[in-house]
Amino acid sequence: MAWHSVMLAARSAPFLVLLSTLAFGQDPKPDTTRRPVTLPTIQTTAPRDERVVFEQKPNVGTITITGRELTSAPRFFGEADVLRAVRLLPGVTARNDYSVGMNVRGGEADQNLVLLDGYPIYNPFHMGGLFGAFVEPMVDRVEFMTGGFPAAYGGRLSSVLDVRSAVEPRPDIHGRADVSLIATTVAVGSGMQGGRSTWTVAGRRTYADKIADIYKKGSLPYHFSDAQAHVTRVLPGSIELAFTAYDNVDHLTQSSEETSNADQFHLAWGNRLLGATLSRTFDDPPLLLGIALGDSVRVEQRVSRSRFDVHMQLFENALTLNNRVIDDRVAGLLASFSARHTRRVGYDLAWQRFSFDANYPLILYPSDSIVNRNTTGGVFIDDLWRPNQRLVLQTGVRADAVSNGGPPIVQPRMSAKYFVNGDLAVTAAAGQFAQSTHSLAREDVPIRALDFWVGSGPDAPMSRAQHYIVGVERWFSRSRALRVETFYKRYPSLIEQNPNSDPNVPGDEFLRIHGYSYGADLMLRQFETGRFAGWLAYSLALSKRFDANGVAFDPGQDRRHDLNLVGNWTGPRYTVSARFNLATGTPYTVITGQFNRRDYDPSRHVFEFSTMTQFTTGARNTERLPLAQRLDFSVTRNGHIFGTKVAPFLSVMNVYNAKNVFAYVFDYSAAPPKRVGLPQFPVFPTIGVSVVW
Amino acid sequence: MSGKPRAAAIALAFALLSACAVPEEPIPIAPRQLVVQAVLDLGAQSCLISLEWMDNGSRVHGQVTGANVSITTLDGRVIRATEDVFIYTPGFGNQPRDSARWNGMYRVDLQKNGVALLPGATYTLDVRMLDGTHATGTTTMPAVANAPDDRELSRFSDLRDTLRLSWKRVPGAKSYQVTVRAYTKDAPEITESFYSIFTDTSVTIAGTARSFQNDPVFPFGSRVDVTVVAVDDNYYTYFHPSVDPLAGAAPSRLTGALGLFGSVAPVVIRRYDVR
Numbered sequence: 001m002a003w004h005s006v007m008l009a010a011r012s013a014p015f016l017v018l019l020s021t022l023a024f025g026q027d028p029k030p031d032t033t034r035r036p037v038t039l040p041t042i043q044t045t046a047p048r049d050e051r052v053v054f055e056q057k058p059n060v061g062t063i064t065i066t067g068r069e070l071t072s073a074p075r076f077f078g079e080a081d082v083l084r085a086v087r088l089l090p091g092v093t094a095r096n097d098y099s100v101g102m103n104v105r106g107g108e109a110d111q112n113l114v115l116l117d118g119y120p121i122y123n124p125f126h127m128g129g130l131f132g133a134f135v136e137p138m139v140d141r142v143e144f145m146t147g148g149f150p151a152a153y154g155g156r157l158s159s160v161l162d163v164r165s166a167v168e169p170r171p172d173i174h175g176r177a178d179v180s181l182i183a184t185t186v187a188v189g190s191g192m193q194g195g196r197s198t199w200t201v202a203g204r205r206t207y208a209d210k211i212a213d214i215y216k217k218g219s220l221p222y223h224f225s226d227a228q229a230h231v232t233r234v235l236p237g238s239i240e241l242a243f244t245a246y247d248n249v250d251h252l253t254q255s256s257e258e259t260s261n262a263d264q265f266h267l268a269w270g271n272r273l274l275g276a277t278l279s280r281t282f283d284d285p286p287l288l289l290g291i292a293l294g295d296s297v298r299v300e301q302r303v304s305r306s307r308f309d310v311h312m313q314l315f316e317n318a319l320t321l322n323n324r325v326i327d328d329r330v331a332g333l334l335a336s337f338s339a340r341h342t343r344r345v346g347y348d349l350a351w352q353r354f355s356f357d358a359n360y361p362l363i364l365y366p367s368d369s370i371v372n373r374n375t376t377g378g379v380f381i382d383d384l385w386r387p388n389q390r391l392v393l394q395t396g397v398r399a400d401a402v403s404n405g406g407p408p409i410v411q412p413r414m415s416a417k418y419f420v421n422g423d424l425a426v427t428a429a430a431g432q433f434a435q436s437t438h439s440l441a442r443e444d445v446p447i448r449a450l451d452f453w454v455g456s457g458p459d460a461p462m463s464r465a466q467h468y469i470v471g472v473e474r475w476f477s478r479s480r481a482l483r484v485e486t487f488y489k490r491y492p493s494l495i496e497q498n499p500n501s502d503p504n505v506p507g508d509e510f511l512r513i514h515g516y517s518y519g520a521d522l523m524l525r526q527f528e529t530g531r532f533a534g535w536l537a538y539s540l541a542l543s544k545r546f547d548a549n550g551v552a553f554d555p556g557q558d559r560r561h562d563l564n565l566v567g568n569w570t571g572p573r574y575t576v577s578a579r580f581n582l583a584t585g586t587p588y589t590v591i592t593g594q595f596n597r598r599d600y601d602p603s604r605h606v607f608e609f610s611t612m613t614q615f616t617t618g619a620r621n622t623e624r625l626p627l628a629q630r631l632d633f634s635v636t637r638n639g640h641i642f643g644t645k646v647a648p649f650l651s652v653m654n655v656y657n658a659k660n661v662f663a664y665v666f667d668y669s670a671a672p673p674k675r676v677g678l679p680q681f682p683v684f685p686t687i688g689v690s691v692v693w
Numbered sequence: 694m695s696g697k698p699r700a701a702a703i704a705l706a707f708a709l710l711s712a713c714a715v716p717e718e719p720i721p722i723a724p725r726q727l728v729v730q731a732v733l734d735l736g737a738q739s740c741l742i743s744l745e746w747m748d749n750g751s752r753v754h755g756q757v758t759g760a761n762v763s764i765t766t767l768d769g770r771v772i773r774a775t776e777d778v779f780i781y782t783p784g785f786g787n788q789p790r791d792s793a794r795w796n797g798m799y800r801v802d803l804q805k806n807g808v809a810l811l812p813g814a815t816y817t818l819d820v821r822m823l824d825g826t827h828a829t830g831t832t833t834m835p836a837v838a839n840a841p842d843d844r845e846l847s848r849f850s851d852l853r854d855t856l857r858l859s860w861k862r863v864p865g866a867k868s869y870q871v872t873v874r875a876y877t878k879d880a881p882e883i884t885e886s887f888y889s890i891f892t893d894t895s896v897t898i899a900g901t902a903r904s905f906q907n908d909p910v911f912p913f914g915s916r917v918d919v920t921v922v923a924v925d926d927n928y929y930t931y932f933h934p935s936v937d938p939l940a941g942a943a944p945s946r947l948t949g950a951l952g953l954f955g956s957v958a959p960v961v962i963r964r965y966d967v968r
Contacts (some may be wrong), residue, residue, distance in 0.1 A: 673750025
């Protein structure tokens with residue numbers, strides 16, 4: 001028998017790997033004697049991914065979390081939701097139940113880059129932000145960077161949410177089905193060729209419309225659906241190919257035969273993504289211009305098309321709104337690895353087409369037309385250096401440019417970690433960031449149903465920010481860690497939608513603002529090793545913005561305190577999850593009075609008696625909404641039927657029906673005047689079942 | 694009670710109190726503010742000025758009486774306004790049939806005073822209230838001759854026809870407002886639907902178009918008056934933004950009051966019988 005060794009690996013839990021090494025002799029000469037050999041068994045515990053990252057990277061502002069951990073929080077309307085769970089992390093605040101996106105460390109909600117396997121997604125939400133659009137069983141892990149992120153990431157000012165698709169390396173078809181009152185999700189996958197090829201496919205669709213059709217056809221003409229696929233394959237020459245496809249769409253359409261033309265409407269919005277990555281790792285890399293590239297080199301090339309569409313047509317086109325984003329992108333990376341350095345150099349080049357038009361003004365968006373055809377380019381170089389056992393330094397620089405957007409913006413970035421001892425480290429980061437994609441949504445509007453995207457141009461310059469972060473990270477045990485970070489973010493250049501933009505005047509769609517945010521956030525995290533897992537996340541943030549006239553105001557996202565407690569108790573039969581949130585109010589502009597704006601009828605030369613109520617306002621965002629708090633709860637019965645894991649669950653959102661106000665309606669026609677608080681979601685129980693095979 | 698149970702009890706009481714809170718509450722009465730809305734219309738024989746106090750939660754009635762209102766022409770001539778008074782009409786409740794007549798409406802009768810509005814001329818509005826409140830504003834009439842009143846009835850099919858109009862650019866006009874007012878032949882004073890848009894120098898409206906209130910712009914069987922007016926900057930700034938509670942009222946060009954003193958000049962006038 002030729003000399004060789006065999007390594008057996010068994011992964012029974014995310015953190016435990018049992019290894020047995022079988023060594024078939026050290027002598028290359030054939031051994032024809034067949035005799036039993038007793039081999040020693042080695043048991044070792046692999047460190048958690050988070051611990052590895054703690055030891056090897058500065059990871060300032062970065063939280064790595066598995067999809068399983070994220071969805072251990074109680075379900076929202078029975079749906080496990082990665083993006084909703086991300087809002088429970090430190091540094092993140094969510095405005096309310098009716099707003100898409102999130103605000104990270106005082107930043108505006110359009111400053112967050114969402115990536116799926118490295119490809120950008122523009123609006124990964126359903127139902128105006130009620131649900132995240134990622135199919136939960138397809139999420140392997142999430143890396144969430146709340147500031148000071150490395151030079152490899154560009155295009156946004158505040159955060160990067162990098163979602164990685166799950167792979168299924170096991171042979172045979174495995175899968176999971178989640179059935180709730182709202183939707184059914186099915187995910188299946190399999191590994192082939194010893195795990196060298198894998199595929200996973202998942203889909204989700206709501207069916208409230210179908211149930212309503214039983215009683216009256218077309219009575220609930222809304223549904224959303226998701227489809228996601230991820231394929232990996234190792235090609236000849238050790239070239240790795242990964243392919244990701246993603247499609248989500250919301251449909252709100254009333255066009256049945258019973259409906260008159262006047263009452264028909266059509267609203268649809270969604271994302272579509274196709275992306276492919278070719279990569280190869282060279283264990284014995286060649287010299288480049290005579291320079292050794294390191295012990296190994298990884299080369300990666302990505303190509304993708306990401307598309308976002310919104311189409312609305314109401315009342316025979318009395319109201320139409322369209323927004324389209326097409327982002328064709330190529331990106332590449334060369335990374336070299338050596339004992340002390342990990343160096344990366346890369347680029348991305350995108351051809352972006354943005355178009356927006358609306359023929360009727362509402363407060364959610366302008367009545368205007370905006371078209372951009374931008375070519376954006378970015379290059380970066382980054383070096384992760386471990387000069388000694390106590391210090392890790394990551395330095396880099398990135399340059400981003402956009403056609404018609406002025407000169408390139410050079411963004412130096414640096415982060416460092418100093419180990420006081422093996423479990424305690426002090427971290428720091430500083431960097432500059434630029435953004436060439438902007439949302440037309442206004443931060444002051446409490447409901448953010450959708451983001452409508454446009455690109456930078458002569459009248460919408462690239463936004464810029466600077467981050468300064470200092471923190472401490474402490475591991476109390478292999479399953480418990482604490483991280484505290486303070487931050488200061490300066491925004492020398494931002495833009496916001498002009499609520500009084502004139503559709504006949506090009507270039508007045510945006511107003512220029514600037515400002516700063518500062519604060520701190522804390523995360524005490526219990527990893528899943530025993531029965532309890534969860535985290536405590538506290539965020540403190542204070543933000544100030546200045547309008548074009550230099551007038552200071554608190555931006556709409558300025559939530560000062562936000563506390564989230566997320567816990568998950570797993571027993572032999574039941575898993576109990578709970579989430580409690582306590583958050584101070586965000587600012588709003590007080591209404592100071594109202595009068596009747598009378599339409600003038602030039603055909604009769606009189607004022608129309610029918611009028612619209614016009615409100616007058618006080619100084620911008622000087623009042624605050626009240627404290628909000630909420631408890632969500634779910635219990636899951638963990639059982640098996642014929643060897644298949646079957647887990648029915650009960651989930652209750654807003655257990656004690658807290659009436660958390662997200663906006664006020666003022667009435668000055670009453671005496672005395674009054675305001676009515678508009679509450680977020682009331683108590684809502686739901687049931688469902690998960691089946692895993 | 695020891696520390697932990699007491700803390701838990703306080704937390705529970707806090708949560709329950711919050712859960713039971715009714716999210717409606719009285720708020721303080723806001724300061725009183727005058728609202729002036731006035732339009733000089735080159736095609737009209739009088740100018741209407743609406744005066745009212747903004748609703749501020751007090752029991753003070755909004756409409757203003759007893760004010761001293763005048764318009765000053767370019768040559769310094771001062772024309773006093775008279776006060777319209779709403780006369781209760783049985784059968785119509787509090788809804789006056791003539792929308793030009795209600796308390797707080799003032800009228801400058803140009804014809805009676807022998808004044809002709811001039812294209813390109815600037816006019817000043819002056820309002821003095823009994824309590825001493827003083828408001829002023831100016832407007833400049835777009836420089837176009839009065840459009841011919843082409844109200845000869847034309848037929849229009851809501852299913853087959855499309856309204857297409859174009860006109861020449863007017864000096865001094867910020868924009869052009871197209872209004873489509875529908876009414877019945879038997880009750881021309883009652884507006885059935887009112888559609889208004891601002892545009893440049895042309896407009897196309899399909900016969901099947903509907904307003905955002907989902908009313909047909911050209912209701913079958915109705916009469917429709919289509920009017921295009923050139924509007925000054927004050928008028929356009931006041932009316933073109935949507936009513937936005939979060940952005941507040943459109944910027945006022947008046948001193949001492951909120952509202953509008955603007956001017957319009959007709960450039961197209963049409964009347965259609967929708968069949």
